[in-house]
Amino acid sequence: MKVLLIEDDVSIFELIGERLAQWNIQVIGPKDFQHIMVTFKEEEPQLVIIDIQLPAFDGFHWCREIRAVSNVPILFLSSRDHPMDMIMAMQMGADDFVQKPFHTEVLVAKVQALLRRAYNYQETQQSDIEKWNGAEIHYDRAIVHYKDKQVELTKNELFILKVLVKAKGQIVSRDELMRKLWDDERFVNDNTLTVNVNRLRQRLEDIGLINVIMTKKGLGYLAVDA
Numbered sequence: 645m646k647v648l649l650i651e652d653d654v655s656i657f658e659l660i661g662e663r664l665a666q667w668n669i670q671v672i673g674p675k676d677f678q679h680i681m682v683t684f685k686e687e688e689p690q691l692v693i694i695d696i697q698l699p700a701f702d703g704f705h706w707c708r709e710i711r712a713v714s715n716v717p718i719l720f721l722s723s724r725d726h727p728m729d730m731i732m733a734m735q736m737g738a739d740d741f742v743q744k745p746f747h748t749e750v751l752v753a754k755v756q757a758l759l760r761r762a763y764n765y766q767e768t769q770q771s772d773i774e775k776w777n778g779a780e781i782h783y784d785r786a787i788v789h790y791k792d793k794q795v796e797l798t799k800n801e802l803f804i805l806k807v808l809v810k811a812k813g814q815i816v817s818r819d820e821l822m823r824k825l826w827d828d829e830r831f832v833n834d835n836t837l838t839v840n841v842n843r844l845r846q847r848l849e850d851i852g853l854i855n856v857i858m859t860k861k862g863l864g865y866l867a868v869d870a
Contacts, residue, residue: 645759646670648689650680650706651721652698656744660693663748664755680706681713689716691759694738696722696729704736711737715786717758717799721746727835734839739800741836761825762799776809777856777869793851800825801844808857808867817864841865 647664649671651657661671674683677699684692692710694703707718720733723744730741740754772783779790786802788795797805807824808816822837845857858866 645691645763646672646687646689647755648684648687648692649673650677650692650694650698650703652677652695656721659748660751663752667752667756669755669759677701681709684710684714690763691717691719691755693719693721693755696720696724696733704732707733707736707738715796715798717762719754719758721751730835731839734836735843737798739798757825758799761803774809776867777853779851779853781805781809788848788851788853790851790853795847795851797844797847800840801847804840804844805857805867808865811867813866813869815860815864815866821865 645668647669649657649660651660651673657671657673664671672683672687672689674680676682678701680701694706696703698706703720703722707720710716710718717740718738720730720738720741721744722729722741725743733741739758742751742754774781774783777790779788781788783802783806786797786799788797788805803825804821807821818834818837822834825837841857841859848854848856856868858868860866
């Protein structure tokens with residue numbers, strides 16, 4: 645696996661590179677912080693880690709640029725601790741957020757979980773199409789098609805939708821959903837799940853699937869079968 649690490653702090657870059665190398669994950673950096681998309685398109689990484697504060701353009705800019713052309717998992721790494729930073733990152737399509745200073749074990753666990761979820765899961769779902777509420781969920785392409793519209797989901801959104809739909813109308817608790825998504829809920833900020841579910845719900849509403857993901861206060865979430 646190859647990770648593009650967009651981080652201008654050399655000591656942090658080297659620390660992460662050395663730690664991930666122990667797990668046979670190659671870490672590469674941008675050749676030029678003004679033209680990060682050139683490196684992204686040339687290297688075709690399986691995951692991107694982005695700092696928010698960068699030379700030239702900030703991490704939010706590059707997240708938007710990458711999301712415009714790819715669904716590759718994106719993890720933000722930043723010393724900024726305002727809740728809006730994390731919310732903005734998730735709304736722009738990021739899959740996770742780690743705050744500096746961080747424990748390398750936590751970062752490695754998150755990277756491994758994102759890679760495993762994005763690629764091992766995808767490999768076992770080739771040509772898998774599920775019909776739900778008149779829509780077709782294409783797990784292999786991360787697309788939901790409904791009537792004459794379709795929406796492309798991030799890996800997190802797709803996984804959440806699959807878990808809820810496979811539950812066959814049963815409520816899935818937040819704790820269970822977090823365990824399935826991140827393997828160990830201690831590595832998860834509770835707000836991350838909320839943002840991902842809300843974003844999934846909005847994407848489905850954009851193509852006409854209204855009120856199909858319900859929140860059961862104090863219990864969890866439910867995928868409604870029409």
